Amino acid sequence: MTQTTPRQPAPALHVVQVTVNGEPRDAAVPARTLLSDFLRDTLGLTGTHVGCGHGTCGACTVLLDGVAVRSCLLFAVQTDGCSITTIEGISPDGTLTPVQQAFQDNHGMQCGFCTPGFVCSLTALLAEDPAPTDQRLTETLDGHLCRCTGYQNIVKAARQAAGREALS
Amino acid sequence: MSTPTAARPKYVGGAVKRREDPRLLLGRGRYVADIALAGTVHMAVVRSPHAHARITGIDASRALATPGVLTVLTWPDISAEVGPIPCIDAYPDSLPALQTALADGVVRYVGQPVAVLVATTEYGAEDALALVDVTYELLTPVVTMDDALAGETLLHPELGTNVVTTIAQDVGDVDAAFAAADRVYEETFEIHRYAPMPMETRGVVAEVDPISERLTLTTSTQFPHLVRGFLSGCLGIPESRIRVVAPDVGGGFGAKCEFYCEELLAPLLALRLRRPVRWIEDRREHLVASTHAREQRHTVRVAVLEDGTVTAVDARSWTSSGAAYSTLTTTPASISSAMLRGPYRIPHYRARAHCVLTNKTPLAVYRGAGHPQAVLVMERMMDVIAADLGRDRVALRLQNSLTPAELPSDRGTAIVLAGPVVYDTGDYGFCLTRAAEMIGLDEDWPAQQAAARAEGRYLGIGLANLVEETSIGPYESSVVRVDGSGAVTVLTGSSPHGQGHVTTFSQLVADELEIDIERITVLYGDTDVVTDGVGTFASRSAAIGGAAARKAAGVVKDKAMAVAAHVLEIDVADLEWRDGAAHVRGLPARSLSLGELAQASTAWNAPLPGGMSFNLEGTYQHQAAGIAFSNATHAAKLAVDVQTGEVEILDYVVVHDCGTVINPTIVEGQVHGGVAQGIGGTFMEDLPYDADGRPLARTLQDYTTPTASDMPWIRTDHMESPTPLNPYGMKGAGEGGATGAPGALVNALQDALSVFGVHLTVDGPWTPDRVLDLVPEDLPWA
Numbered sequence: 013m014t015q016t017t018p019r020q021p022a023p024a025l026h027v028v029q030v031t032v033n034g035e036p037r038d039a040a041v042p043a044r045t046l047l048s049d050f051l052r053d054t055l056g057l058t059g060t061h062v063g064c065g066h067g068t069c070g071a072c073t074v075l076l077d078g079v080a081v082r083s084c085l086l087f088a089v090q091t092d093g094c095s096i097t098t099i100e101g102i103s104p105d106g107t108l109t110p111v112q113q114a115f116q117d118n119h120g121m122q123c124g125f126c127t128p129g130f131v132c133s134l135t136a137l138l139a140e141d142p143a144p145t146d147q148r149l150t151e152t153l154d155g156h157l158c159r160c161t162g163y164q165n166i167v168k169a170a171r172q173a174a175g176r177e178a179l180s
Numbered sequence: 181m182s183t184p185t186a187a188r189p190k191y192v193g194g195a196v197k198r199r200e201d202p203r204l205l206l207g208r209g210r211y212v213a214d215i216a217l218a219g220t221v222h223m224a225v226v227r228s229p230h231a232h233a234r235i236t237g238i239d240a241s242r243a244l245a246t247p248g249v250l251t252v253l254t255w256p257d258i259s260a261e262v263g264p265i266p267c268i269d270a271y272p273d274s275l276p277a278l279q280t281a282l283a284d285g286v287v288r289y290v291g292q293p294v295a296v297l298v299a300t301t302e303y304g305a306e307d308a309l310a311l312v313d314v315t316y317e318l319l320t321p322v323v324t325m326d327d328a329l330a331g332e333t334l335l336h337p338e339l340g341t342n343v344v345t346t347i348a349q350d351v352g353d354v355d356a357a358f359a360a361a362d363r364v365y366e367e368t369f370e371i372h373r374y375a376p377m378p379m380e381t382r383g384v385v386a387e388v389d390p391i392s393e394r395l396t397l398t399t400s401t402q403f404p405h406l407v408r409g410f411l412s413g414c415l416g417i418p419e420s421r422i423r424v425v426a427p428d429v430g431g432g433f434g435a436k437c438e439f440y441c442e443e444l445l446a447p448l449l450a451l452r453l454r455r456p457v458r459w460i461e462d463r464r465e466h467l468v469a470s471t472h473a474r475e476q477r478h479t480v481r482v483a484v485l486e487d488g489t490v491t492a493v494d495a496r497s498w499t500s501s502g503a504a505y506s507t508l509t510t511t512p513a514s515i516s517s518a519m520l521r522g523p524y525r526i527p528h529y530r531a532r533a534h535c536v537l538t539n540k541t542p543l544a545v546y547r548g549a550g551h552p553q554a555v556l557v558m559e560r561m562m563d564v565i566a567a568d569l570g571r572d573r574v575a576l577r578l579q580n581s582l583t584p585a586e587l588p589s590d591r592g593t594a595i596v597l598a599g600p601v602v603y604d605t606g607d608y609g610f611c612l613t614r615a616a617e618m619i620g621l622d623e624d625w626p627a628q629q630a631a632a633r634a635e636g637r638y639l640g641i642g643l644a645n646l647v648e649e650t651s652i653g654p655y656e657s658s659v660v661r662v663d664g665s666g667a668v669t670v671l672t673g674s675s676p677h678g679q680g681h682v683t684t685f686s687q688l689v690a691d692e693l694e695i696d697i698e699r700i701t702v703l704y705g706d707t708d709v710v711t712d713g714v715g716t717f718a719s720r721s722a723a724i725g726g727a728a729a730r731k732a733a734g735v736v737k738d739k740a741m742a743v744a745a746h747v748l749e750i751d752v753a754d755l756e757w758r759d760g761a762a763h764v765r766g767l768p769a770r771s772l773s774l775g776e777l778a779q780a781s782t783a784w785n786a787p788l789p790g791g792m793s794f795n796l797e798g799t800y801q802h803q804a805a806g807i808a809f810s811n812a813t814h815a816a817k818l819a820v821d822v823q824t825g826e827v828e829i830l831d832y833v834v835v836h837d838c839g840t841v842i843n844p845t846i847v848e849g850q851v852h853g854g855v856a857q858g859i860g861g862t863f864m865e866d867l868p869y870d871a872d873g874r875p876l877a878r879t880l881q882d883y884t885t886p887t888a889s890d891m892p893w894i895r896t897d898h899m900e901s902p903t904p905l906n907p908y909g910m911k912g913a914g915e916g917g918a919t920g921a922p923g924a925l926v927n928a929l930q931d932a933l934s935v936f937g938v939h940l941t942v943d944g945p946w947t948p949d950r951v952l953d954l955v956p957e958d959l960p961w962a
């Protein structure tokens with residue numbers, strides 16, 4: 013029979029203060045609250061998707077102080093004081109950014125579940141390095157799983173966004 | 181009033197950008213896990229850690245004593261209220277091995293639901309799982325096909341066997357053909373277990389609607405209308421009291437073409453607790469709790485004449501169906517057995533396909549269902565025969581392929597739920613010839629291989645021809661509605677999960693009404709909004725659902741013309757439809773637009789003549805006249821690194837034919853995605869079990885799917901052989917990519933390594949270590 017430690021009836025709450033998509037947000041959450049759950053459930057920003065919960069698929073990628081991170085591998089309390097950009101904040105005014113537009117132009121998505129992760133990672137890459145090498149583009153894409161597209165059109169989208177010539 | 185313009189360009193056939201993308205790109209999608217209803221409580225499922233065991237006790241007292249835990253249910257708590265999980269593709273003589281929503285005293289696979297609990301928080305529900313104490317008495321697990329067929333341990337002893345279904349296909353006189361054969365080949369192929377693995381796991385939210393007191397189930401499913409029926413049957417609640425919603429669905433590929441225990445348990449709990457109940461499958465659960473796919477063994481005997489004519493195939497297959505029936509259990513075996521001969525004439529054919537119970541997760545359909553296995557078997561055999569007869573593999577295939585002049589061709593077999601196999605249209609030889617040419621399989625190829633080998637590079641080209649069942653019926657429904665502004669709403673019973681229905685259905689309706697695509701809204705996925713429908717599976721949506729939508733738009737157009745005739749007081753024959761308006765012939769400026777006609781049809785205006793109904797709306801139910809068969813040839817070129825066992829796919833070509841194409845970009849996307857899944861299954865993906873029946877792949881680190889750099893650049897070419905079975909000539913395109921890839925890739929690997937005398941009869945996964953096992957140890961390195 014399984015032995016378990018009795019659970020804390022009411023876990024202590026910790027205040028997390030962050031800037032999300034440019035707006036200050038704060039909430040008190042249990043220490044074990046994952047950043048992905050904090051964004052989705054506490055703040056209602058459900059554009060960040062959880063495909064695996066164990067750091068493999070990249071669907072949960074957000075920008076933490078401009079760096080692409082997997083929000084399922086961080087606790088919300090670790091981001092206290094940080095600035096976070098989620099897919100909802102990638103485009104400030106609701107028109108598609110060049111990265112987003114490239115996905116539509118090249119049919120780089122089907123079900124759309126993996127897409128926010130790809131868009132966030134590519135946005136971070138191009139902000140840091142507007143002219144990435146093939147190698148860097150590939151490394152960035154390889155951090156994400158897509159089950160629908162077979163990647164070819166995602167590669168096309170990434171190359172368009174990075175201003176690289178199209179492959180054929 | 182609209183004025184005549186030059187002929188409006190058609191949308192159908194054009195690479196129209198997807199209309200659903202901006203919403204999804206901005207993070208505004210709504211998948212089931214995104215739904216937050218006030219007062220929601222969270223369901224978690226206690227699952228069996230054992231492959232085969234008797235439950236000797238369940239003690240939930242520790243869980244129930246935990247703050248926040250509302251209830252724990254086991255089978256005795258619900259057995260009087262719920263029926264078994266339905267299987268809709270059982271044969272009349274299938275033995276009953278249905279699952280119950282919770283284990284009924286015996287667990288038969290790791291991951292099987294044993295108990296279900298509800299807590300006020302999601303984390304709290306997961307914590308409480310460990311506080312439900314279940315004791316088991318272990319039983320012998322039946323893990324391999326041989327274990328199952330030996331029958332020493334039976335999963336359901338009352339059935340007397342583990343073989344629960346046998347499907348027969350008999351065409352011609354097989355025994356006479358073998359007696360007359362010059363050569364007979366016999367092989368056994370093993371196809372391993374892998375899975376659809378959509379990036380979104382499953383999930384459900386169930387609530388009792390406070391106003392109508394009806395049950396609402398939101399679920400990540402491919403077929404909400406069928407789920408409504410299943411739920412109704414299992415709970416004994418009329419369908420009229422149930423609403424099922426499929427929101428945005430993050431991929432399905434067959435895994436969500438099922439009715440699952442959780443889709444029954446959450447509604448039951450919502451009814452009992454009168455609170456919204458939410459359950460989101462995690463990836464670890466998904467790997468054991470959502471259906472698996474593919475695993476089959478095939479033994480085939482093939483009769484061949486000296487000139488290369490294949491006269492007969494005698495086939496037996498065994499599908500490792502897992503621990504119980506799923507909603508679609510026999511379909512893979514049925515399709516494999518009905519479709520094994522692919523494009524080849526082979527006039528005499530016999531198949532016996534067995535569904536076998538094993539202590540594993542239930543096995544069901546995955547993109548292509550039973551086609552990929554059949555293609556692998558047949559295409560390997562064509563290469564084996566070509567090699568033995570010293571024949572060119574393209575020429576041998578062409579010699580045996582049905583020609584367009586031989587179509588339609590009644591193949592004499594039948595697919596469960598779909599009906600008789602009668603190939604309709606296609607030019608199999610063209611696709612093969614074109615693919616061979618594109619991949620560079622010509623008389624030079626052996627010399628190129630030899631030259632590369634001299635440099636230590638082992639190159640191979642593999643081909644696979646496929647013909648596949650698409651566009652199955654029975655029907656799909658559509659309603660098209662126009663409002664007074666001229667905006668058009670299209671309702672379709674086919675609910676998408678990435679196929680781009682909003683775009684393709686808009687294209688069809690826009691062309692029919694001759695209006696701009698932006699005026700069209702497509703609605704689906706909610707059984708209250710679209711009351712009638714079937715679903716998205718078997719490559720059927722665009723062809724069957726699309727035809728229904730376009731026909732419904734045609735009904736609207738006819739009615740609009742009649743209204744226009746009434747308003748203008750002229751004969752309908754003096755009107756013509758152009759550019760979204762009814763125009764008086766000879767007086768092009770005299771016209772009434774769709775919006776004006778919709779206004780004229782409302783109850784606020786004078787009654788319409790002849791008892792014509794109010795409002796501009798049309799309904800159409802398109803019934804499939806038969807199965808439409810798409811076809812393709814896949815050609816793969818790869819290089820094997822014999823020092824590391826790594827395989828690099830250098831080139832990949834698909835020449836396909838899915839009849840009239842609505843949107844070539846979307847079709848190509850379907851091909852790419854399918855090929856990626858075939859590559860994954862052939863080289864990476866695996867669901868191994870240990871000797872005790874424990875699944876070894878429990879995360880996406882273990883179950884590795886392709887990433888961008890695992891993919892070759894896929895080159896496609898296509899031809900269009902419209903099917904007479906569809907008013908617009910459309911066939912299905914959703915599955916062919918996955919269907920052709922395993923056969924082409926394994927043949928390519930064989931071609932690369934045949935110099936070592938290898939003889940591949942396993943589909944994979946050809947991971948580097950396994951490939952290395954094929955390479956002689958004493959190979960002198962180049």
Ligand code: FES
Pocket residue numbers: 061062063064065066067068069070071072073082083084085
């Ligand atoms: S959900 Fe975070 S990596 Fe998959």
Ligand code: FES
Pocket residue numbers: 120121122123124125126127157158159160161379430431678
């Ligand atoms: S678009 Fe569906 S997983 Fe990538």
